[in-house]
Amino acid sequence: MTEPEKTIRRRHEQTAARPSGQGAGRGFAFHYDENNQEFVLAGVMTPQDTAALAPMSEAFGAAAARLRGTMFLNVKKLLRVNVCGFRELSRLISIACENNPELAIRIITTSVIAWSSRRFERLKSVAPRVEVEQYDDAFYPGQGVLEDTSFVPILRTQTKMTWRHERDILPRHGLKPKMRIADICCGIGDFAALVARTFDPAEVVAVDHAQGSLAYARKVAAELGVRRVEYVHGDAASLLLEDDRFDFVTCRHSLQVFDRPELILKELFRICRPGGRVYISNEKNSHCLGEPRADSIQWSYTEVARLWEHFGMDIELGPKSRRLMMDTGLEDIRMESFMVTNLDGDPQDFADVVAAWESVYVDRMAVERGDSEEFIARFRKGFHDHISAALHPKGYAGWPIWVASGQKPL
Amino acid sequence: MADAQFEDIIRLDMPVGLFAANWSNCDRIATYVARMASIGRQDPPRYSNLFSSVLNELLEIIFCYRAPDGAVAFAVQRHGTTDRIALSVPCDPSAEAFYAAARDSLKSGDSATLMDKALLAEGELDRRLGFWELAVEYGAEIAITPVDGNAMHLIVDLKLEAVAS
Structure with a gap:
């Protein structure tokens, strides 16, 4: 972990954690930028089970536990997430808000991914202090x-x-x-x-x-x-x-x-x-x-x-x-x-x-x-x-x- | 809507053993087929992203619930703005029970509530969540029909142009 750089960054192939180690399917990436209090998810997140998401879940939980104020969950480049992955995100957000009363979570979506904003809006009912912001409603000056x-x-x-x-x-x-x-x-x-x-x-x-x-x-x-x-x-x-x-x-x-x-x-x-x-x-x-x-x-x-x-x-x-x-x-x-x-x-x-x-x-x-x-x-x-x-x-x-x-x- | 109105875009038959050999097959097939299905749609990348999300969810369900042998068959068909995913899955008793329960839950008409509960539930993931999500988030019309006592037909009608816009 590169704490001196205040960044946790890992590449995670969703199939890599499977016992067979086979089938290097398309994966997703995550990283946490401590300076911006931003947890970024990108790519295609379609795990077979939550164990395949363990490194991401661990990093998210660790970041959320020590934060004050707003944590930004950036999913602008999250192209696809299956129900297993989405349920895990729901769980992580729910636990984070429950365990850290000083934490709010703002989920940053984009209109370009047609399912994204509507689906993440649903997480507002999962926990208090969860907001969803569609960033490209006002993303360039003119x-x-x-x-x-x-x-x-x-x-x-x-x-x-x-x-x-x-x-x-x-x-x-x-x-x-x-x-x-x-x-x-x-x-x-x-x-x-x-x-x-x-x-x-x-x-x-x-x-x-x-x-x-x-x-x-x-x-x-x-x-x-x-x-x-x-x-x-x-x-x-x-x-x-x-x-x-x-x-x-x-x-x-x-x-x-x-x-x-x-x-x-x-x-x-x-x-x-x-x-x-x-x-x-x-x-x-x-x-x-x-x-x-x-x-x-x-x-x-x-x-x-x-x-x-x-x-x-x-x-x-x-x-x-x-x-x-x-x-x-x-x-x-x-x-x-x-x-x-x-x-x-x-x-x-x-x-x-x-x-x-x-x-x-x-x-x-x-x-x-x-x-x-x-x-x-x-x-x-x-x-x-x-x-x-x-x-x-x-x-x-x-x-x-x-x-x-x-x-x-x- | 009569089936004859739908035109085939792509058909694929696979032995269960081949399909179920690797979880990533769901993603790969969904991505490939979605690209084919998006041709001729107003905004192909956007359509493909939605279509692959739906198809991947369906393929993940049949990956988990099917007989150990036999063949999985699926087709993507089109009629105007409606795309149909037709899947045929060989079933053992456990898979049959799952699909029967899924059919009953979809008939209850309250997929949104079921989905919210399943998202927050502890323990094992209820794979019916995939069906509920397709119904709620993608406006999918889903029909699940047992065939010959050892297979299940899934017909999923989608109007994704409306979701995309």
Whole structure:
């Protein structure tokens, strides 16, 4: 036991304790993090009897006996548990609360595992001071805004604007026909559908956490006759997809939304096969530009970056992609940037997108931050000037995006 | 619903000796079959996770309650949004008594209460808990029927798309 590290961590194969020692079936893992008072269970827990769970039960009991306050039981990655395992967990929780009146137990579940929250809710009747928290009800800073389906039309316009560039860029980053592709944080799924129509993939699995966006994505894909795209509910930081499954893994405009992008990159890396590539795109909003009224525009977008930072997000992440990918262990990093402009297509599309940004950044986020009327008026003016630049007969408006890809080592 | 309406997705027959040789067979078969059964469903990984949970529970029950010889047969069938797991298990008197008791308890219609009691009960695990949990948590409709005096048919109808969403 590694007490100096204040961590108990063991790998337990559920069949290993059986007398035969045979059948190295899928197991589960548990560890206790004393710093966070968190007991974590992960994997598939299907013991034949409680004796097979003895090391876990012992560790749980020992941790619960010496704790004060709240013990967190993290089951976010517990994929399956049979009745034997669930009954043992019930027993452990019941004993822990009975023996330690100063202990409360909060069970952390996820909506991604469909049975999890409902089943663990049942344990609230097992003992007093047991709570269940579905962590992904509010698990990243911009969730309320980004999972709001009222933004669907503008997200489609954004993808239309970026796709003009990316359809030429993607092959330079290794995308070829017949590949198995995962699009993580797929949003309304239009990028996945465009990839499916353009690059003749073997399969596309598109994952997002917003059920409303996924429903929209499935509807649009059906209307367009796009097949070979599976739209899947998931948590980008804890995917249910298998290791090494995909040739090409994309994650666009999303790392910048999460407060811990490295956790998502780790998952992208995990599901990518050795030799496959991970492709990401992100922004550096302070580099949005326009003429005329360049100063006003630049001021507002610099403030956008500060505003996002206030809410724990990094809209300046784009140029940091190379470092993030290298830190994840990816190799052969390729990186480039492109500028979406009002000259790419209908300038009104550009203006509509900026108007949507104004709605989110000014009317929601700045108001929520408690900004003054004076600030909000100046902040808003920058977006209006950007729209004017986009629609001006001699104007120019730009939105820069950085793309990067890296290869998972063979 | 007539059986003819259901289409086969997968069928598997196994000698009891082979199936019961290793507890992990339940998990392995459940995982494999669930992947097959999730094809064509709205959210295959999510569906597969639910389906494997249900099938594993059923397989664990028949692992514990069956005759020492004979063959276990099971099929996964589909009709619209309903998936059916059909299991045929050779039974000795002890297994027959278990399934008869399970059938009676399911007929009582209070699986939720039975489940809560079984979760907190001391002593040996009552394996009927698996049936009660499938009924309560997964909305499974379970029919248990004796056949020819030495086997049991288990028919479990599932609408997991509804549970998944």
